[in-house]
Amino acid sequence: MSRYTLRILLVEDHPFQLLATQCLLKSYGFDQLTPVENAEQAIRTMIQSEQPFDLMLCDQCLPDLPGLELVEIASRRRYVTRAILLSGLPAEDLIKLTTQASQRNLPLLGYLSKPLNKDELERLISSTFNV
Template identity: 70%
Template sequence: MPRYPLRILLVEDHPFQLLATQYLLRSFGFEHLTAAENAAQAIHLMTLAETPFDILLCDQCLPDLPGLELIEIASRRRFVTAAILLSGLAPVELSALKKQAMKRDLPLLGYLSKPLNKDELIQLIQTPSTL
């Protein structure tokens, strides 16, 4: 199995989803994971990090801040290089969020539905800016 050197900050407010997603990511070959349960905790962890995270993988529906807003904060402060939204929202809503991200010049690679699909994740991260 290939190993990926990317440093990922995973933000998910549901404890079971957080554990399950960490397990999936590790099984996909992503070993450098940092987990947060909400936006405030994620911002704190990003502030403490010595270097920016390669990818912010976050839920859109966080209790304290929408995922897209967290991506904007992280991007403007240069805490992350790229981001991917996780969500159970309808594809049309996710597409609208992606358009908003483009208008705001955010480094959103795209979005993924839960549970994660390895092929879709690999396709999103295989860009020159993240590998």
């Protein structure tokens, strides 16, 4: 039985990372997951959705569009309410992206370095959504 009702869009182009992140989220009770492999699939999925996603977990280094750009498209069109970037980039690059998101008024909660740390993931989600 699902513990949480958050609708999460997971955008990750690496199959192993996509599967591992899904398993991690499901272990926390997040069952309303929609996994996609690139920005094009994400946009198509968001357009077809009847309501906005509560959260988008998005790889920064997608093959077809930088994650932060996808976050901007999704938030401007009201397809998502919040987002978290996932990346293997150095921390200083991720901090710059967070600053850019803030300057652009994007609903970015922060970033998570890969491989994902389950405590950090839980902290970001639970502090925002009170779960």
